[in-house]
Amino acid sequence: MFDRHVDYPTAIASYDDEGVDAAIDWCCQHMENGDTLTVWTYQKSNLRNCAPLERLVAQHSDVEHVTGRGGGFTRGKGPVLLAWADMEDIGKLIQYGGHGIRALCVITWNDEAIRPWVSAVRPAVLGDGSAWDDSALDIDPVVVQAVESLTRTMNHNNTISAGFEKDNVVSTLLALHDAGIRLNGEAMQGWALAHGWSGKNPVRLAGYVQDINAGKRPRCRSVLRADYIDHLRRRAAGDD
Known part of the structure; x- marks a missing residue:
């Protein structure tokens, strides 16, 4: 009775120009009227490392930036763009904003840190997908x-x-x-x-x-x- 299967669309994007642009487009495609697109980074200063994400947050009123260090709470419904996260970060996001997530895209920074999640979820692959040619992990x-x-x-x-x-x-x-x-x-x-x-x-x-x-x-x-x-x-x- 406590089953909480993740049933929203998911994607994994490479951390390069092609991957980041595709991640933004993918999240926008999953927005509905009244939604907020949430951009997540571990700390506020991380956003300065990626000009496209920084512009996205600065130029659009329906885009919100939240940080894991600040709790990572998401407000309202909409897609979430999780930048440079690991599996523990995904767990925190699901805990604090799971009911409002319409779609989830993760921009990777360390393939191995996220591989078990990719293997289990089988997300859409955006940008350079060579890291995921063989992402399956063995589980009995x-x-x-x-x-x-x-x-x-x-x-x-x-x-x-x-x-x-x-x-x-x-x-x-x-x-x-x-x-x-x-x-x-x-x-x-x-x-x-x-x-x-x-x-x-x-x-x-x-x-x-x-x-x-x-x-x-x-x-x-x-x-x-x-x-x-x-x-x-x-x-x-x-x-x-």
């Missing part, structure tokens, strides 16, 4: 079934660092690991972002995976039935 089908179940059952307003959400997430990850199923933290973080996880929860999910893969066992109360992994395997095989 049983793991997909597990994080789909977590997505449906967790309260996304809560942190996965405490309470039932932590117990559910950590016990699931430990059960998968103990069953010999490979966990890819970055791929799972990208998948979580693509399915509405927000704030710090996607990066915390990846952090738990990193710890478990390193041999640590985060504390939790087990909330899983004994045959849960077998149940996930049947679902992944289409038998349940």
Whole structure:
């Protein structure tokens, strides 16, 4: 009942003249009457690094500049142009403005920092798309079934660092690991972002995976039935 699948259009743009111009055009095409186009940068001074974005903000009353350092809150509905962001930035954007996002375009600065999200979301590619010729990251089908179940059952307003959400997430990850199923933290973080996880929860999910893969066992109360992994395997095989 808590499923928050991201169902708005998405795009990834290269950080060059062609990519930035295409990103602006793409966002404008997704505007409707009364919309505001939100340009996001981590801090206010970043806007000076890109003349086309600086002009866009300065010359149009229906374009708003927000900063991640200032909270990244978006007001009203409309497309969002997220400049030079990483996956944690996307999580913050979804947390504070997710209900108003009509379309999301990310201008990349570090391909590897965003690759898991690109692999999960499969956005439209704008500008130089050579970095995304092979963007797929491996994630086990049983793991997909597990994080789909977590997505449906967790309260996304809560942190996965405490309470039932932590117990559910950590016990699931430990059960998968103990069953010999490979966990890819970055791929799972990208998948979580693509399915509405927000704030710090996607990066915390990846952090738990990193710890478990390193041999640590985060504390939790087990909330899983004994045959849960077998149940996930049947679902992944289409038998349940």
